[in-house]
Amino acid sequence: xxxxxxxxxxxxxxxxxxxxxxxxxxxxxxxxxxxxxxxxxxxxxxxxxxxxxxxxxxxxxxxxxxxxxxxxxxxxxxxxxxxxxxxxxxxxxxxxxxxxxxxxxxxxxxxxxxxxxxxxxxxxxxxxxxxxxxxxxxxxxxxxxxxxxxxxxxxxxxxxxxxxxxxxxxxxxxxxxxxxxxxxxxxxxxxxxxxxxxxxxxxxxxxxxxxxxxxxxxxxxxxxxxxxxxxxxxxxxxxxxxxxxxxxxxxxxxxxxxxxxxxxxxxxxxxxxxxxxxxxxxxxxxxxxxxxxxxxxxxxxxxxxxxxxxxxxxxxxxxxxxxxxxxxxxxxxxxxxxxxxxxxxxxxxxxxxxxxxxxxxxxxxxxxxxxxxxxxxxxxxxxxxxxxxxxxxxxxxxxxxxxxxxxxxxxxxxxxxxxxxxxxxxxxxxxxxxxxxxxxxxxxxxxxxxxxxxxxxxxxxxxxxxxxxxxxxxxxxxxxxxxxxxxxxxxxxxxxxxxxxxxxxxxxxxxxxxxxxxxxxxxxxxxxxxxxxxxxxxxxxxxxxxxxxxxxxxxxxxxxxxxxxxxxxxxxxxxxxxxxxxxxxxxxxxxxxxxxxxxxxxxxxxxxxxxxxxxxxxxxxxxxxxxxxxxxxxxxxxxxxxxxxxxxx
RNA sequence: GCUGAUGUAGCUCAGGGGUAGAGCACUUCCUUGGUAAGGAAGAGGUCAUGGGUUCAAAUCCCAUUAUCAGCUCCA
Numbered sequence: 001x002x003x004x005x006x007x008x009x010x011x012x013x014x015x016x017x018x019x020x021x022x023x024x025x026x027x028x029x030x031x032x033x034x035x036x037x038x039x040x041x042x043x044x045x046x047x048x049x050x051x052x053x054x055x056x057x058x059x060x061x062x063x064x065x066x067x068x069x070x071x072x073x074x075x076x077x078x079x080x081x082x083x084x085x086x087x088x089x090x091x092x093x094x095x096x097x098x099x100x101x102x103x104x105x106x107x108x109x110x111x112x113x114x115x116x117x118x119x120x121x122x123x124x125x126x127x128x129x130x131x132x133x134x135x136x137x138x139x140x141x142x143x144x145x146x147x148x149x150x151x152x153x154x155x156x157x158x159x160x161x162x163x164x165x166x167x168x169x170x171x172x173x174x175x176x177x178x179x180x181x182x183x184x185x186x187x188x189x190x191x192x193x194x195x196x197x198x199x200x201x202x203x204x205x206x207x208x209x210x211x212x213x214x215x216x217x218x219x220x221x222x223x224x225x226x227x228x229x230x231x232x233x234x235x236x237x238x239x240x241x242x243x244x245x246x247x248x249x250x251x252x253x254x255x256x257x258x259x260x261x262x263x264x265x266x267x268x269x270x271x272x273x274x275x276x277x278x279x280x281x282x283x284x285x286x287x288x289x290x291x292x293x294x295x296x297x298x299x300x301x302x303x304x305x306x307x308x309x310x311x312x313x314x315x316x317x318x319x320x321x322x323x324x325x326x327x328x329x330x331x332x333x334x335x336x337x338x339x340x341x342x343x344x345x346x347x348x349x350x351x352x353x354x355x356x357x358x359x360x361x362x363x364x365x366x367x368x369x370x371x372x373x374x375x376x377x378x379x380x381x382x383x384x385x386x387x388x389x390x391x392x393x394x395x396x397x398x399x400x401x402x403x404x405x406x407x408x409x410x411x412x413x414x415x416x417x418x419x420x421x422x423x424x425x426x427x428x429x430x431x432x433x434x435x436x437x438x439x440x441x442x443x444x445x446x447x448x449x450x451x452x453x454x455x456x457x458x459x460x461x462x463x464x465x466x467x468x469x470x471x472x473x474x475x476x477x478x479x480x481x482x483x484x485x486x487x488x489x490x491x492x493x494x495x496x497x498x499x500x501x502x503x504x505x506x507x508x509x510x511x512x513x514x515x516x517x518x519x520x521x522x523x524x525x526x527x528x529x530x531x532x533x534x535x536x537x538x539x540x541x542x543x544x545x546x547x548x549x550x551x552x553x554x555x556x557x558x559x560x561x562x563x564x565x566x567x568x569x570x571x572x573x574x575x576x577x578x579x580x581x582x583x584x585x586x587x588x589x590x591x592x593x594x595x596x597x598x599x600x601x602x603x604x605x606x607x608x609x610x611x612x613x614x615x616x617x618x619x620x621x622x623x624x625x626x627x628x629x630x631x632x633x634x635x636x637x638x639x640x641x642x643x644x645x646x647x648x649x
Numbered sequence: 650g651c652u653g654a655u656g657u658a659g660c661u662c663a664g665g666g667g668u669a670g671a672g673c674a675c676u677u678c679c680u681u682g683g684u685a686a687g688g689a690a691g692a693g694g695u696c697a698u699g700g701g702u703u704c705a706a707a708u709c710c711c712a713u714u715a716u717c718a719g720c721u722c723c724a
Contacts (some may be wrong), residue, residue, distance in 0.1 A: 103719095113653085114653095115653070115654095116653085118653070155689095197717095200653090200654095200718055200719070201652090201653070201654090201718090201719085202652065202653065202654095202718060202719030202720065203651065203652025203653065203719065203720060204652080204719065204720045205651080205652095205653095205720060205721065208721075209651080209718075210651070210720080210721045210722085214651060214652055214720075215652090215720095216652080216653085217652090217719065217720075219718095219719080249660085250660090255714095256716095257714095258697090258714080258715060262714095262715070262716090280713075307724095308724090310724060313724070314724060317722090318724095335724065336724055338724085365724090367723080367724075369722080369723070370651095370721080370722060370723090371650070372650065372651070372652095372719090372721080372722090373650090373721085373722065373723075374716095375717095379723080456721080468724060469724070470724080487723085492724095497692095542655050551716090647693085
């Protein structure tokens with residue numbers, strides 16, 4: 001007699017051992033049809049695996065994360081089966097599931113390539129295989145047998161994977177003519193896979209190491225119903241419409257020119273206006289947190305970066321040194337602001353009474369990113385950090401750190417960024433040579449971050465090996481329109497640069513002490529932040545921020561007067577006269593054309609000359625009815641002030 | 650940097666060894682008071698750049714360059 005506890009706490013009894021499929025069937029035939037995998041005592045199993053002891057279980061359908069995982073994992077196997085059939089001799093790397101779908105890394109026989117056109121053929125083959133309704137069978141195998149089997153197949157990638165596994169834990173999955181090394185779990189049968197879309201094909205290094213051979217990676221996604229696939233494809237299309245590169249072009253926010261250079265954005269008037277609003281907003285917040293603005297040059301002597309350690313780490317991969325008519329004199333385009341701010345700290349003796357000192361600068365820096373890395377505004381070679389460096393006593397560190405988290409919260413709240421990941425990035429304990437500074441300082445710094453984040457009640461994920469070379473970080477990641485994660489805000493604790501720059505303050509004991517440094521940039525960079533902001537709002541910025549208030553008075557001699565009133569309170573970068581004396585009706589035509597480009601629009605159309613009343617409509621907010629221009633100005637002023645007030649509180 | 654794809658008018662794209670195409674945008678005129686109006690006419694392109702093959706190249710081949718997707722990297 002076996003007791004199976006269901007998620008609601010009820011217990012079902014079975015005469016003898018059962019599997020997930022039997023349990024589902026005992027509840028309802030419909031469930032049995034839809035169920036894909038099962039959690040047994042919090043371990044995910046195949047439906048067909050026999051449960052021999054009392055267990056608590058949960059059945060997973062496609063709606064569950066666990067169900068999707070099994071579904072896509074099996075789909076990856078079906079794809080591999082199809083590829084093996086179509087391209088005999090192909091060797092297989094790994095084929096995991098990802099957030100949306102799966103991929104498989106394959107090594108095609110010499111001379112063969114798969115291009116996007118071939119994906120349709122593979123899709124068809126996959127559907128054909130899925131329709132064969134093959135059972136997917138799990139099999140335990142000894143390490144020796146597994147090695148022998150893949151040796152025979154000549155699949156060196158699987159052999160490499162197997163050699164890293166413990167004997168006794170190795171399982172194979174078999175469906176049709178295809179067998180793969182796999183931990184599982186899988187669907188019981190291929191028939192569940194009804195809709196298949198292979199999305200793209202790209203290169204990927206074996207085991208993610210650029211020294212290894214590059215394999216062909218095929219990405220795909222599958223669904224149990226064709227309708228779900230259609231919905232997903234529509235979603236993808238919608239996401240592409242929010243791409244900041246597309247919207248940026250349409251709204252005339254920024255552009256690139258090959259003449260200027262790749263990865264060097266040119267901000268157009270509206271984009272510059274948007275940036276200015278963001279900068280003003282953050283400056284105001286920072287001022288209330290006791291920051292002081294500083295300004296430093298765009299270049300610095302090479303020695304500055306040799307002192308900081310950046311030159312040794314990044315020198316050869318950076319824009320190269322700038323020489324001068326003076327023999328031996330070398331400068332570097334500023335790749336970061338920290339060393340400059342350290343020198344400001346050093347410029348005069350500091351007392352413990354002055355700390356913390358907080359130097360802020362919208363500092364433009366230049367980094368030679370690899371050409372394949374450049375991506376719209378999210379990854380560029382010249383960008384402006386909303387940078388600040390806080391110098392404090394060790395016992396002030398945690399408090400200061402928490403205050404920076406507060407600033408980031410203010411920003412994310414103001415711009416309605418709810419869906420972010422807070423990532424604690426620590427150094428890789430197995431490879432400490434990549435980092436500078438003593439173990440003791442690293443431990444102190446890492447502890448400070450972990451504690452501060454915990455005390456702020458942040459849900460964090462911890463990633464080893466993601467720290468900066470001088471210290472650990474707390475990074476705030478946000479996804480773009482198509483689900484790629486980008487790091488925005490970052491807070492870093494640093495005991496090392498103060499040592500390298502020999503920074504000191506005089507303590508209450510009249511002794512010299514070393515301050516601790518916090519590097520932080522809540523936006524990350526203006527460029528990347530604007531990019532993510534565009535994708536989150538689809539270009540419909542909040543009123544207080546938008547550069548695109550266009551006021552149009554179709555037929556009115558008072559246009560200039562009105563425009564001035566409105567522009568005094570709004571950040572209007574584009575007010576266009578639409579009154580043409582020769583033909584007063586021309587105004588309408590311009591307005592229609594403008595409309596196409598402007599996602600957020602104020603239209604003020606005069607209705608009755610005598611009363612000076614206008615029709616106001618905020619695009620995206622509907623009609624606001626009739627009001628006079630003065631009323632309109634007051635209304636907008638009020639709106640903007642309210643928005644700003646609610647943010648700053 | 651690596652693998653693959655792409656580069657044709659301001660934008661979105663079709664075409665393709667022998668006068669360069671469409672829609673939208675732009676200019677002028679006509680019609681039209683209201684959130685992507687209609688009509689007529691016009692302007693706009695060494696088909697990314699440089700070589701090669703050919704009687705002939707925007708088209709085929711090679712190289713370069715930029716963009717896109719992914720990998721790697723990200724102070």
